[in-house]
Amino acid sequence: MAEKSLMKGNEALAEAALRAGCKCFFGYPITPQTEISAYLSKRMPKVGGTFLQAESEVAAINMVYGCASSGIRCMTSSSSPGISLKTEGISYIAGADLPCVVINVQRGGPGLGGIQPSQADYWQVTHALGHGDFHALVFAPASVQEMVDTVTKAFDLADEFRMPAVILADGLLGQMMEPVQFDDAEIVLSDASKKPWAANGHQNKRKHNIINSLYLQPDQLEDKVAERFKRYEKVKAEHSEAVADYCDDADTVVVAYGSTARLAKSAVEAARKEGMKVGIIRPVTLWPFPVKQIQKACENAKNVLVVEMSMGQMIDDVKLAINCSKPVEFYGRTGGVIPKPAEILAKIKEMGGKN
Amino acid sequence: MAKMNVDFDRCKGCGLCTTACPKKIVELQTEKLNKKGYYTAVCIDDDACIGCALCAMMCPDCAITVGGDNNG
Amino acid sequence: MPEFKRPHALADVTTHYCPGCTHGIVHRIVSEVIDEMGIEGDTVGICPVGCSVMAYDYFECDMIEAAHGRAPAVATGVKRANPDKFVFTYQGDGDLAAIGTAEIVHAATRGENITVIFINNTTYGMTGGQMAPTTLPGQVTQTTPYGRNTSVEGFPVRVCEMLSQLSGVALAERVTVIDPKNINIAKKAIRKGFEFQKNKQGFSIIEVLSTCPTNWGKTPIEALQRVRDEMIPYYPLGVFKEGAVR
Numbered sequence: 001m002a003e004k005s006l007m008k009g010n011e012a013l014a015e016a017a018l019r020a021g022c023k024c025f026f027g028y029p030i031t032p033q034t035e036i037s038a039y040l041s042k043r044m045p046k047v048g049g050t051f052l053q054a055e056s057e058v059a060a061i062n063m064v065y066g067c068a069s070s071g072i073r074c075m076t077s078s079s080s081p082g083i084s085l086k087t088e089g090i091s092y093i094a095g096a097d098l099p100c101v102v103i104n105v106q107r108g109g110p111g112l113g114g115i116q117p118s119q120a121d122y123w124q125v126t127h128a129l130g131h132g133d134f135h136a137l138v139f140a141p142a143s144v145q146e147m148v149d150t151v152t153k154a155f156d157l158a159d160e161f162r163m164p165a166v167i168l169a170d171g172l173l174g175q176m177m178e179p180v181q182f183d184d185a186e187i188v189l190s191d192a193s194k195k196p197w198a199a200n201g202h203q204n205k206r207k208h209n210i211i212n213s214l215y216l217q218p219d220q221l222e223d224k225v226a227e228r229f230k231r232y233e234k235v236k237a238e239h240s241e242a243v244a245d246y247c248d249d250a251d252t253v254v255v256a257y258g259s260t261a262r263l264a265k266s267a268v269e270a271a272r273k274e275g276m277k278v279g280i281i282r283p284v285t286l287w288p289f290p291v292k293q294i295q296k297a298c299e300n301a302k303n304v305l306v307v308e309m310s311m312g313q314m315i316d317d318v319k320l321a322i323n324c325s326k327p328v329e330f331y332g333r334t335g336g337v338i339p340k341p342a343e344i345l346a347k348i349k350e351m352g353g354k355n
Numbered sequence: 356m357a358k359m360n361v362d363f364d365r366c367k368g369c370g371l372c373t374t375a376c377p378k379k380i381v382e383l384q385t386e387k388l389n390k391k392g393y394y395t396a397v398c399i400d401d402d403a404c405i406g407c408a409l410c411a412m413m414c415p416d417c418a419i420t421v422g423g424d425n426n427g
Numbered sequence: 428m429p430e431f432k433r434p435h436a437l438a439d440v441t442t443h444y445c446p447g448c449t450h451g452i453v454h455r456i457v458s459e460v461i462d463e464m465g466i467e468g469d470t471v472g473i474c475p476v477g478c479s480v481m482a483y484d485y486f487e488c489d490m491i492e493a494a495h496g497r498a499p500a501v502a503t504g505v506k507r508a509n510p511d512k513f514v515f516t517y518q519g520d521g522d523l524a525a526i527g528t529a530e531i532v533h534a535a536t537r538g539e540n541i542t543v544i545f546i547n548n549t550t551y552g553m554t555g556g557q558m559a560p561t562t563l564p565g566q567v568t569q570t571t572p573y574g575r576n577t578s579v580e581g582f583p584v585r586v587c588e589m590l591s592q593l594s595g596v597a598l599a600e601r602v603t604v605i606d607p608k609n610i611n612i613a614k615k616a617i618r619k620g621f622e623f624q625k626n627k628q629g630f631s632i633i634e635v636l637s638t639c640p641t642n643w644g645k646t647p648i649e650a651l652q653r654v655r656d657e658m659i660p661y662y663p664l665g666v667f668k669e670g671a672v673r
Binding site: 023024026050052054055056058059060062063064065066067068069070071072074088089092096199200201202203204205208209210211212213214 | 467468469470471473480481483484486487488489490491492493494497500501502503504505506507508509512529530532533
Binding site: 365 | 430446
């Protein structure tokens with residue numbers, strides 16, 4: 001392994017994309033993710049890849065659609081308002097069974113919202129990333145190193161299951177600097193050699209490939225969607241991930257993801273020091289949602305606390321995961337306000353008192 | 356031997372070919388409908404056909420071939 | 428004796444186009460150019476949303492179906508991934524000049540090395556004949572039942588004139604396919620576009636004045652006449668910009 005270096009989250013993520021073989025990046029400036037574009041505009045030409053600043057988020061995601069159609073690993077990144085614009089393209093990408101990676105470094109919303117960290121796009125990314133019946137893989141890393149490690153996994157699974165993958169970060173993770181380590185393998189940009197479905201010129205050796213999401217016959221479209229959902233079942237069975245700490249004997253289990261999980265973990269550890277039986281589980285994948293892991297973590301708990309940087313969105317999935325079998329409470333800040341560990345600890349104490 | 360060959364079932368009877376023929380010998384026949392229900396284009400005087408293929412150039416459905424052994 | 432056969436790049440299927448619709452002629456001459464240049468195996472086509480949405484079934488080269496108006500962005504992605512492939516988009520006037528205006532303008536100004544086949548028939552054919560950005564003043568459509576009133580709906584977009592102002596454009600030419608002579612000119616223009624691509628010359632757009640007999644309420648032959656009488660005076664044929672091939 002190479003030496004550790006201190007890097008900003010957005011830049012580390014961009015470097016990791018190159019190392020995952022991402023050959024083309026199409027982006028549009030928006031705070032707080034612009035460092036991804038800026039970094040790749042410097043690096044891509046040096047390694048023989050393509051960086052292109054598009055005229056809009058809509059164009060950027062459609063460039064990804066074209067590039068992914070050619071069987072080449074590609075990526076776009078944005079922040080909340082820009083992701084809304086990309087949802088059209090993401091739906092087409094899902095409908096045409098194309099792999100790609102989309103980064104959302106979330107900021108406060110709705111509308112123009114703010115530019116400070118937020119997790120208010122949970123519903124969008126897990127439930128409504130465009131029109132129609134489909135899912136995207138959603139990863140929610142909690143540190144700069146984890147962002148780096150997630151990129152390769154996101155590209156690999158996107159290729160394996162031919163579906164879009166989203167890395168859901170937030171302004172906190174994108175802007176913070178932490179030590180990171182890359183493996184020192186040589187950068188090898190992707191080609192289409194393992195993608196026989198790619199529309200990259202048939203060379204008179206095969207019938208033409210068609211990349212398409214249009215199926216005018218209802219039964220054909222139903223079959224197509226059903227086939228996709230069969231694939232989703234496999235993803236759910238094999239690739240849901242969560243990290244649980246201190247949950248075995250916990251009376252209260254905290255559920256939080258991304259940077260909020262780190263703040264919540266500080267609160268949980270402070271509670272443990274005070275002798276309270278509190279645990280934490282952090283979903284690493286938001287889709288597929290780690291239902292079984294959450295069920296297990298909450299098995300012996302008396303109540304559950306969901307902490308988010310929003311008005312409470314993941315909480316719905318947590319309630320469903322445990323079939324509303326115990327009280328699920330919520331603590332969150334929104335609009336770019338970051339919840340403090342002391343606030344979370346106070347909420348934990350309040351819930352302990354209720355038992 | 357006919358120089359203009361019309362693919363009977365592919366012709367949509369639009370008549371664009373009739374506008375291009377320098378000999379004015381391409382017409383829509385009115386006797387037999389094809390599978391899609393169109394009266395199709397025909398050459399009414401094979402001997403007068405000079406094989407210029409302008410009718411085929413105008414055909415939006417590639418239903419006309421001229422010359423060769425390909426008669427659609 | 429001259430022979431006339433279906434080009435190989437044009438799939439041997441019956442299209443869904445209405446009788447007399449000139450899409451079929453344009454499909455064929457694009458295919459003839461692909462055949463003549465011997466590039467079917469190296470070509471990727473992008474189809475739009477509109478009447479030619481299913482053009483992916485009509486060309487034998489690799490094909491991609493894009494979202495409405497986004498074909499130039501999709502083509503950009505394909506071309507950047509494969510700079511040595513031939514990439515063309517095939518777009519109608521609603522697709523290119525309304526919802527996809529940003530995409531076409533920026534692909535053009537970037538000098539994106541692609542060829543755009545732009546079908547201008549002054550209406551939205553697929554959805555049943557609504558006003559397009561290219562609908563002529565006074566033209567009756569489903570959504571301009573009293574005729575396009577320029578004080579309410581504004582003026583038609585002259586795409587070739589507009590794009591010819593951009594430095595990235597190597598070729599902007601307006602042609603039509605209403606008779607064999609013009610079909611020959613159109614085919615030469617399309618060939619030029621693909622040759623420009625081959626020579627990495629930059630962006631080429633060939634605008635084809637086309638017919639929509641069904642939504643114009645005309646016979647196919649009357650529709651050809653409307654192109655002559657009404658469209659060409661408003662949309663003059665010719666080359667608006669042409670860079671020298673390197």
